[in-house]
Amino acid sequence: MFDDKKTPLLRVRNLKMHFPIYRGLMKKQVGAVKAVDGISFDIFEGETLGLVGESGCGKSTAGRCVLRLYEVTDGSIELDGQNIAELSGKELRAKRPEMQMIFQDPQASLNPRMTVGSIISEPLVEHRKMTKVERSARVDELMDAVGLARRYADRYPHEFSGGQRQRIGIARALALNPKFIVCDEPIAALDVSIQAQVVNLLEDLQEKYGLTYLFISHDLSMVRHLASRVAVMYLGKLVELGPSETLYTAAQHPYTQALLSAVPHPDPAKAGNINRIILEGDVPSPSNPPQGCNFCTRCPRAIDICHQDEPEWRQIGEDHFAACHLIE
Amino acid sequence: MLDARATILDVANLKTIFNTRDGEVHAVNHVSFSLAPGELLGIVGESGSGKSVTMMSLLKLLPMPPAEITDGSITFDGRNVRAMSDEELRKVRGAEIGFIFQDPMTSLNPVFTIGFQIMEPLRLHMRMSKKAARTRAAELLELVGIPDPVARLKDFPHQFSGGMRQRVMIAIALACDPKVLIADEPTTALDVTIQAQILELIKDLRQKMGMAIIWITHDLGVIAEIADRVAVMYAGQIVEHAEVTELFRNPQHPYTRALLETLPDISGSRAKRLMSIDGQPPNLSKAPSSCEFAPRCRHVFDRCRTENPQRRDITNNHDVACWWDASTGEPADV
Numbered sequence: 001m002f003d004d005k006k007t008p009l010l011r012v013r014n015l016k017m018h019f020p021i022y023r024g025l026m027k028k029q030v031g032a033v034k035a036v037d038g039i040s041f042d043i044f045e046g047e048t049l050g051l052v053g054e055s056g057c058g059k060s061t062a063g064r065c066v067l068r069l070y071e072v073t074d075g076s077i078e079l080d081g082q083n084i085a086e087l088s089g090k091e092l093r094a095k096r097p098e099m100q101m102i103f104q105d106p107q108a109s110l111n112p113r114m115t116v117g118s119i120i121s122e123p124l125v126e127h128r129k130m131t132k133v134e135r136s137a138r139v140d141e142l143m144d145a146v147g148l149a150r151r152y153a154d155r156y157p158h159e160f161s162g163g164q165r166q167r168i169g170i171a172r173a174l175a176l177n178p179k180f181i182v183c184d185e186p187i188a189a190l191d192v193s194i195q196a197q198v199v200n201l202l203e204d205l206q207e208k209y210g211l212t213y214l215f216i217s218h219d220l221s222m223v224r225h226l227a228s229r230v231a232v233m234y235l236g237k238l239v240e241l242g243p244s245e246t247l248y249t250a251a252q253h254p255y256t257q258a259l260l261s262a263v264p265h266p267d268p269a270k271a272g273n274i275n276r277i278i279l280e281g282d283v284p285s286p287s288n289p290p291q292g293c294n295f296c297t298r299c300p301r302a303i304d305i306c307h308q309d310e311p312e313w314r315q316i317g318e319d320h321f322a323a324c325h326l327i328e
Numbered sequence: 329m330l331d332a333r334a335t336i337l338d339v340a341n342l343k344t345i346f347n348t349r350d351g352e353v354h355a356v357n358h359v360s361f362s363l364a365p366g367e368l369l370g371i372v373g374e375s376g377s378g379k380s381v382t383m384m385s386l387l388k389l390l391p392m393p394p395a396e397i398t399d400g401s402i403t404f405d406g407r408n409v410r411a412m413s414d415e416e417l418r419k420v421r422g423a424e425i426g427f428i429f430q431d432p433m434t435s436l437n438p439v440f441t442i443g444f445q446i447m448e449p450l451r452l453h454m455r456m457s458k459k460a461a462r463t464r465a466a467e468l469l470e471l472v473g474i475p476d477p478v479a480r481l482k483d484f485p486h487q488f489s490g491g492m493r494q495r496v497m498i499a500i501a502l503a504c505d506p507k508v509l510i511a512d513e514p515t516t517a518l519d520v521t522i523q524a525q526i527l528e529l530i531k532d533l534r535q536k537m538g539m540a541i542i543w544i545t546h547d548l549g550v551i552a553e554i555a556d557r558v559a560v561m562y563a564g565q566i567v568e569h570a571e572v573t574e575l576f577r578n579p580q581h582p583y584t585r586a587l588l589e590t591l592p593d594i595s596g597s598r599a600k601r602l603m604s605i606d607g608q609p610p611n612l613s614k615a616p617s618s619c620e621f622a623p624r625c626r627h628v629f630d631r632c633r634t635e636n637p638q639r640r641d642i643t644n645n646h647d648v649a650c651w652w653d654a655s656t657g658e659p660a661d662v
Contacts, residue, residue: 191375258521262521278524279521
């Protein structure tokens with residue numbers, strides 16, 4: 001199914017994350033929220049894979065599963081050939097330094113009672129045997145790398161602005177020299193002028209340290225700028241995955257097309273002549289997805305088969321995958 | 329600066345400060361704008377630029393104290409809003425000026441039905457009977473595109489999705505047929521496909537009802553799509569104001585220009601690197617004595633650090649508060 005010429009750093013196959021729903025006195029399981037329902041993708045070394053979708057489509061859950069912050073229901077996640085989904089606690093802990101995460105909300109993901117220095121050095125205390133002097137030297141190095149002045153090491157998170165806090169989060173993620181970083185909407189909480197600063201920083205760091213990113217975002221234009229390949233998610237499933245250029249110019253799946261056409265253009269001259277596809281209605285509940293294709297309830301081009309059979313995830317072009325009955 | 333067309337709302341030199349324990353915060357500094365009937369004015373700015381506080385000041389929706397309107401005049405439909413009593417203001421709020429807030433989750437009351445909340449302004453302001461109000465509420469829900477409106481009147485806010493709740497908010501704001509609608513980041517909490525639905529709805533409603541709208545947002549893409557005129561705010565001041573095509577084609581203020589450059593595009597060629605604006609917005613602890621954007625500005629020169637620029641006309645309907653002249657690339661001759 002996938003191109004095996006390059007060896008991927010991360011190989012995810014049929015990943016499922018179902019959260020059980022319990023009801024009644026006996027806590028009987030009555031159903032499950034299928035937050036992630038069988039997704040497969042590869043990420044190659046040094047690239048950025050963008051994962052886009054609307055809120056509630058399961059993109060953040062997918063990101064967390066990849067780092068095994070949740071116990072996955074089914075599927076395999078191979079990082080460097082080792083299946084993370086099956087590692088024991090001890091083995092997983094040894095693997096943790098290789099994979100890190102940058103969180104969405106820099107306010108909530110930094111402990112308000114710890115100084116910036118201790119936040120950044122915490123991973124070093126946990127995973128490395130370093131002396132205090134070595135640790136503080138490493139903290140200085142990291143603060144330089146993310147563009148924070150060294151003298152701020154004794155300050156607390158509330159003394160910083162949103163963009164600076166996000167830099168602290170990035171420094172912490174870099175502390176253990178990871179190979180792979182999941183960026184979960186790292187710029188969503190920031191202002192436009194600050195977003196560009198953080199995105200440029202992420203790109204510089206990628207180049208400098210050879211990092212591999214899974215970049216989760218709902219901002220389609222920012223993903224286009226950052227990612228070499230983009231995966232589009234809808235209601236727990238991937239609907240399309242392809243090289244950034246192909247996906248943005250020749251999207252095949254009707255959902256990707258609608259999503260791209262919905263992005264407002266910062267140019268009034270162009271705004272008038274976009275053929276906008278307005279989707280009807282809302283996303284169905286992931287605990288009760290529709291029969292057949294997940295998108296059939298809102299798809300402007302749905303035909304009979306879409307309401308009966310689930311479309312197969314298959315290759316439709318060079319490095320381009322989609323799940324839709326309508327694509328030849 | 330303000331043209332001679334009919335105006336429904338005119339704000340001149342509005343100044344709002346907050347008296348906090350840590351000193352004053354100058355949130356709005358001499359903001360002036362006007363709104364013609366049926367027009368859509370977009371207000372763009374980053375968080376903390378004073379765009380919401382400006383609109384809240386108009387109807388005294390801010391807690392006072394700590395907020396205080398220290399200067400300026402607000403004229404709505406020929407009446408002086410600043411001189412109005414609390415009772416007079418109540419008659420304007422929700423009736424003649426409608427509000428849509430950013431977060432549809434928190435601005436609806438969870439313990440009352442949607443029907444009750446839409447009927448409330450109708451009963452209070454229009455003195456409608458319960459029956460008439462209910463009929464009108466169902467009409468409004470239908471107008472904003474909620475299917476099966478009569479049955480849904482009995483539902484509670486948690487039974488609606490985010491996009492649907494925002495439609496309910498719009499229905500409430502439109503209930504009394506307002507002359508002016510103030511929409512404070514109405515689509516920020518929504519997904520792009522739902523945002524596209526709401527933008528279509530607003531365009532449609534404008535044609536049907538013809539009210540004037542002030543649309544606050546930080547998203548230049550949304551502005552480009554729906555606004556007639558745009559005011560760009562930075563640090564509590566309007567730094568540039570123009571008609572929408574003019575602003576995007578011919579931006580004058582270095583801040584506006586930088587903002588437009590930092591946006592990655594969804595089509596066309598991909599930039600190697602995003603332009604960014606270095607530094608942070610100022611903290612507004614004192615009234616501006618120099619240009620607030622100067623520390624982050626690419627074209628800064630001596631005068632910017634000593635004198636706060638006033639808005640000056642570039643062409644008809646286009647003004648900018650800057651000492652630098654974008655057309656020559658030199659200090660402006662004023």
